[in-house]
Amino acid sequence: MRILIWHVHGSWTTAFVQGPHTYVVPVIPDRGPDGLGRARTFDWPDNVIELPPERLRDADIDVVILQRPHEYALAEQWLGRRPPMVYLEHNAPDGDVPNTRHPVADLPGVSLVHVTHFNRLMWDAGSAETTVIEHGIVDPGPLWTGEMPHAAVVVNEPKRRGRTTGTDLLPTFADAAPLDVFGMRTEGLADHLGLAAGRCRSHELAQRDLHSALARRRVYVHPIRWTSLGLSLLEAMHLGMPVVALATTEVTEAVPTGAGVVSNRIDLLTDAVRDFVADPLHARLVGEGARTAALARYGLSRFLDDWEQLLKEVTR
Incomplete structure (x- = not known):
């Protein structure tokens, strides 16, 4: 099967393209949002090919995965026809x-x-x-060492997104443990929050380097108020990290008892961070529970099987 899909969400697409099909991603000269082409910071297999819009009519596309409203018109324009279409909604x-x-x-x-x-x-x-179809994760392996008594946070553009991503909560968590914040446009975050650099450090890493960096931190903190379900949370669980998270959106489903601490009481969450930082053995045991839970619910094979079933249904 030949599947047309735009490169919109790198982490999610990395799991999707592990399937048995040919995945065609549009590419335009400036590699703008409608033609980003193959990922440069994620490892994608060779069955992901990039084609310019003018070659898509002859690409024998079997199904289109839409992720943004305007892609519906783009697909009809570029393909000259309307093959079966699935709209994938990433967001709340x-x-x-x-x-x-x-x-x-x-x-x-x-x-x-x-x-x-x-x-x-x-x-x-x-x-x-x-x-x-719930998320699936390419398993990075049980890399957690927790050698650094720090808390890790992954969020993109925390200064712009503010309360949505719980940026205002970071000073409170920084009182419980030094924070390492990973993500795009995190530079200057400590100054933005009025924190000393030693209490909050920013890191912008390529995806291939992120997992090993996270795994060195003692605990993963998920302060986000409103999102679908952060893939970074599921990746941290796969790494074997204990997690501390707000009980918002889908988090209570994703983090069962024994995998971490989930609450909307900030005092309970900061106490949990302190406990994990102070007790590496406790952190390891809870992290092992997090990994077990993540593999069981968000494993790659289940994810690909679910998509395979849907794709066969829509292309009958």
Whole structure:
């Protein structure tokens, strides 16, 4: 099967392209948002090929995976026809939640796939055919050493996104343990928060270097108030890290008892960070529970099997 998919979400796509098909990603000269081409910071297999829009009509595309509303028109324009289409929704709704209407609700014949049950519940999809395929993770292995008594956070653009990503909570967590914040546009975060550099350090690493860096930290902190379900949280669990997270969106499903501490009480969360930092053996045992839980629910084989079943259904 030849699948057209835009390079929008690198971490998610890295798991998706591990399947048995040919994955065609558009590429344009400036590698802008509508033609980014193959990933440069993720390891993608050779069955991911990039093609410019003018060659897509002859590419024998069997199915299109849409991820943004305007891709519907792009696909018809570039392909000159309308093959089966699936809209993959990565995000929780914004705006007038829970009355936010999904774009697919008004598109005939397009199946909608959510990545969490929370998202499916909160979006108004009208009569669109809707299902959930939960995340799958390419297992980085049990790399956790926890040698550094620090807490790790992964968030992109924390200064701009503010309360959405829990940026305002970071000073409180920094009182419990030194924070290492990884992600795009994290530079100057300590100054932005009024923290000494030793209490909050920023790191911008390529994806291939991120896992080993995370695994050296004692505990993973997930302070995000409103998101779908951060793949970095699931990756940290795969690494064998104990996690401390807000009980928001899908987190209570993803982090079961024994895998970490989940609460909306900030005092309980900061106490948990202190406990993990002070007790490496406790951190290791809980981290092993986190890895077991993540492999069981978010393993790659289950993810690929779910997608294989859906793709066969929509291309019949």
